Amino acid sequence: MAVxxxxxxxxxxxxxxxxxxxxxxxxxxxNITWTFLTRPPEEMGRAGGIFPFLVGSFLLPILAIAIALxxxxxxxxxxxxxxxxxxxxxxxxxxxxxxxxxxxxxxxLFGLIFFVDILGMGWSLLAGxxxxxxxxxxxxxxxxxxxxxxxxxxxxxxxxxMGATCWETVRRVVLPGALPGILTGVMLSVGRCIGETAAVxxxxxxxxxxxxxSVFDSVxxxxxxxxxxxxxxxxxxxxxxxxxxxxxxxxxVNLTAYWMMNAxxxxxxx
Amino acid sequence: MKRxxxxxxxQSVFRAIAFSAIASLLLIAVFILKEGLPFIxxxxxxxxxxxxxxxxxxxxxxxxxxxxxxxxxxxGAMLIGAPxxxxxxxxLSEFVPKPAVRIIxxxxxxxxxxxxxxxxFMxxxxxxxxxRGHLGGPxxxxxxxxxxxxxxxxxxxxxxxxxxxxxxxxxxxxxxxxLGATRWQAVHLVVLKAARSGILASLILAMGRAVGETMAVxxxxxxxxxxxxxxxxxxxxxxxxxxxxxxxxxxxxRQALFATGVVLFVAIxxxxxxxxxxxxxxxxxx
Amino acid sequence: xxxxxxxxxxxxxxxxxVVARDGIAVIVHPSCAVTNLTCDQIRDVFNGAIxxxxxxxxxxxxxxxxxxxxxSGTRTSMEQIVxxxxxxxxxxxQSSGGTVGETVANDARAIxxxxxxxxxxxxxxxxxxxxxxxxxxxxxxxxxxxxPIFLMTRKNAPVATQRFLAFILSxxxxxxxKKDGLIPAK
Numbered sequence: 093m094a095v096x097x098x099x100x101x102x103x104x105x106x107x108x109x110x111x112x113x114x115x116x117x118x119x120x121x122x123n124i125t126w127t128f129l130t131r132p133p134e135e136m137g138r139a140g141g142i143f144p145f146l147v148g149s150f151l152l153p154i155l156a157i158a159i160a161l162x163x164x165x166x167x168x169x170x171x172x173x174x175x176x177x178x179x180x181x182x183x184x185x186x187x188x189x190x191x192x193x194x195x196x197x198x199x200x201l202f203g204l205i206f207f208v209d210i211l212g213m214g215w216s217l218l219a220g221x222x223x224x225x226x227x228x229x230x231x232x233x234x235x236x237x238x239x240x241x242x243x244x245x246x247x248x249x250x251x252x253x254m255g256a257t258c259w260e261t262v263r264r265v266v267l268p269g270a271l272p273g274i275l276t277g278v279m280l281s282v283g284r285c286i287g288e289t290a291a292v293x294x295x296x297x298x299x300x301x302x303x304x305x306s307v308f309d310s311v312x313x314x315x316x317x318x319x320x321x322x323x324x325x326x327x328x329x330x331x332x333x334x335x336x337x338x339x340x341x342x343x344x345v346n347l348t349a350y351w352m353m354n355a356x357x358x359x360x361x362x
Numbered sequence: 363m364k365r366x367x368x369x370x371x372x373q374s375v376f377r378a379i380a381f382s383a384i385a386s387l388l389l390i391a392v393f394i395l396k397e398g399l400p401f402i403x404x405x406x407x408x409x410x411x412x413x414x415x416x417x418x419x420x421x422x423x424x425x426x427x428x429x430x431x432x433x434x435x436x437x438g439a440m441l442i443g444a445p446x447x448x449x450x451x452x453x454l455s456e457f458v459p460k461p462a463v464r465i466i467x468x469x470x471x472x473x474x475x476x477x478x479x480x481x482x483f484m485x486x487x488x489x490x491x492x493x494r495g496h497l498g499g500p501x502x503x504x505x506x507x508x509x510x511x512x513x514x515x516x517x518x519x520x521x522x523x524x525x526x527x528x529x530x531x532x533x534x535x536x537x538x539x540x541l542g543a544t545r546w547q548a549v550h551l552v553v554l555k556a557a558r559s560g561i562l563a564s565l566i567l568a569m570g571r572a573v574g575e576t577m578a579v580x581x582x583x584x585x586x587x588x589x590x591x592x593x594x595x596x597x598x599x600x601x602x603x604x605x606x607x608x609x610x611x612x613x614x615x616r617q618a619l620f621a622t623g624v625v626l627f628v629a630i631x632x633x634x635x636x637x638x639x640x641x642x643x644x645x646x647x648x
Numbered sequence: 649x650x651x652x653x654x655x656x657x658x659x660x661x662x663x664x665x666v667v668a669r670d671g672i673a674v675i676v677h678p679s680c681a682v683t684n685l686t687c688d689q690i691r692d693v694f695n696g697a698i699x700x701x702x703x704x705x706x707x708x709x710x711x712x713x714x715x716x717x718x719x720s721g722t723r724t725s726m727e728q729i730v731x732x733x734x735x736x737x738x739x740x741x742q743s744s745g746g747t748v749g750e751t752v753a754n755d756a757r758a759i760x761x762x763x764x765x766x767x768x769x770x771x772x773x774x775x776x777x778x779x780x781x782x783x784x785x786x787x788x789x790x791x792x793x794x795x796p797i798f799l800m801t802r803k804n805a806p807v808a809t810q811r812f813l814a815f816i817l818s819x820x821x822x823x824x825x826k827k828d829g830l831i832p833a834k
Binding site for chain 1: 368369372373375376377379380382383384386387388389390391393394445446447449450452453454457458464465466467468469470471472473474475476477478479480481483484488513516517518520521522525526529531545546550559560563566567569570571573574575576577601604605608623626627630631633634635638
């Protein structure tokens with residue numbers, strides 16, 4: 093009986109998911125053409141394509157994760173493996189949780205004032221990447237911590253009894269064992285970066301500046317493009333086409349990441 | 363145990379990493395406090411928090427209605443997202459075959475990648491008219507915002523909870539079953555308790571996301587500055603308030619908005635503190 | 649760029665040039681029975697003094713007022729032209745023209761306003777004082793709700809900026825503005 097309730101809840105969730113995806117694809121798919129995907133925009137986005145924004149939506153999350161992942165996993169490793177559970181670690185964890193609740197617009201304003209202005213990066217990939225990195229850092233720290241904790245203590249004991257140092261244990265036993273959980277955090281964060289609008293507009297800019305050639309170039313992402321097209325009334329069909337491309341891209345990225353991880357795990361367990 | 367030097371190096375490296383991560387997070391906290399705290403101290407925290415009128419042109423800066431509205435909407439989002447999410451996580455981890463999970467889990471995480479503005483438009487075009495037609499009111503309301511936010515936090519709750527449940531060693535399940543428990547009893551009496559900390563982490567992260575979401579809420583909550591008397595009333599949250607007015611705010615008005623950010627930060631600290639201590643009390647008692 | 653009828657004091661030190669004009673359309677759902685509103689009626693609806701469509705010749709239903717946020721150029725211009733407008737406290741606020749349009753398009757009892765270039769098939773612009781919101785009426789001045797679009801530059805702007813301004817104000821630039829669906833300054 094209880095299982096039936098759980099099943100119903102899951103079905104409801106999946107129904108919502110399907111509805112949302114169908115909604116976006118239904119409005120957007122008809123407008124996706126090869127030209128749309130490969131050409132730059134024309135007439136402010138009323139015509140032409142979204143290629144530069146695809147590049148932006150691709151590069152920005154990569155930069156953000158490249159910064160946040162080592163910082164986040166490193167912090168989690170330190171908290172779990174190298175220190176005891178003290179008030180300091182509890183405070184750090186509490187602080188991380190609180191920062192997960194800061195609205196994206198405040199991240200955007202912080203990035204604008206600190207990275208764009210004070211550090212002089214201007215509206216750029218770098219400013220956007222750094223801001224997004226700080227934004228997803230709590231998620232990565234928390235999920236990595238839970239994943240590392242989930243690795244059975246016995247594994248560590250066996251490793252140490254064979255003479256491995258703490259660092260070797262972490263590298264060869266704990267981290268690979270925690271990989272699926274860490275990947276979950278990464279996937280959620282990538283999704284967050286791709287879909288983020290407010291923080292990105294204030295830091296990476298929103299001008300149609302073409303394909304970025306350096307990290308100091310400003311960039312417009314697909315999410316920002318959808319936001320501008322839809323809220324300024326420029327072109328609703330093209331807006332939804334952009335959203336549809338986004339949804340498909342995120343799905344592909346997620347599936348690929350999981351497939352790669354499963355392949356990695358299978359190879360290791362042989 | 364004496365650590366070899368390579369380990370000492372590794373430890374210092376990790377310590378440096380941890381501190382720089384914490385430092386960057388502190389930077390944001392300092393930034394918000396620096397911009398907003400002076401205003402609160404000057405205007406008076408009780409006035410700021412307790413007054414109901416917000417009218418910069420007359421110097422009134424009361425955010426009490428927004429505080430109440432944010433609380434209602436966050437509560438609503440958690441009431442919708444948490445049960446659905448945890449139930450879904452349990453079902454996926456315990457009762458669904460692995461090959462199906464390999465597709466369903468990434469699919470649910472797909473929800474995390476949909477821009478919040480898309481959720482907002484869906485709320486305006488589909489959800490609000492539904493609420494208006496069947497329940498009344500303008501449609502753009504506490505209920506609409508709670509539902510949309512509840513959906514937006516689902517991937518966080520489902521994914522992280524599912525991981526936590528999956529990480530519970532099989533020996534726990536087998537032990538319970540060996541003692542005569544049914545599958546469901548094994549799950550809710552043993553496995554869920556063991557996965558407690560992971561599930562809690564997911565809920566806290568989700569609550570943070572719900573409190574901090576801006577764009578989607580702006581589009582579906584109505585943004586009227588008033589106290590909600592029911593879930594069908596249009597309201598304005600603290601985040602929407604900041605985002606909506608920041609563009610044209612100067613001087614004291616702008617500082618007041620940053621002060622709103624400070625209040626948000628304190629609010630999430632309180633919420634997190636309550637959540638963690640409540641669960642810790644429960645743990646101590648069992 | 650600014651789109652206000654009267655510029656705020658902060659702009660005193662900047663150079664402001666009118667480069668285009670834009671009409672503000674008062675929009676309702678296509679199924680709405682009301683087709684014309686006077687300025688006074690508009691003022692009263694947005695102030696909350698008129699709260700039911702009945703008073704405007706429509707069905708007996710409460711009016712859902714949708715407005716832009718305080719500080720929006722469109723809203724400030726509306727308030728400056730119509731005069732005496734203090735938005736009712738129960739009004740819904742959306743943060744962009746697109747969302748105002750979408751909100752009204754999905755609510756048969758809603759009324760809102762946005763830039764006339766954003767009017768699409770899902771919403772209808774009412775006549776104001778008998779005049780339709782068309783490009784012709786805006787250019788002749790018959791349609792009341794019109795605001796100028798300013799381009800702001802610093803005094804003694806760099807050469808490239810001045811050349812850009814000169815282009816926009818030239819015949820070729822104004823023709824381009826017309827082509828993009830806006831209304832040229834002249």
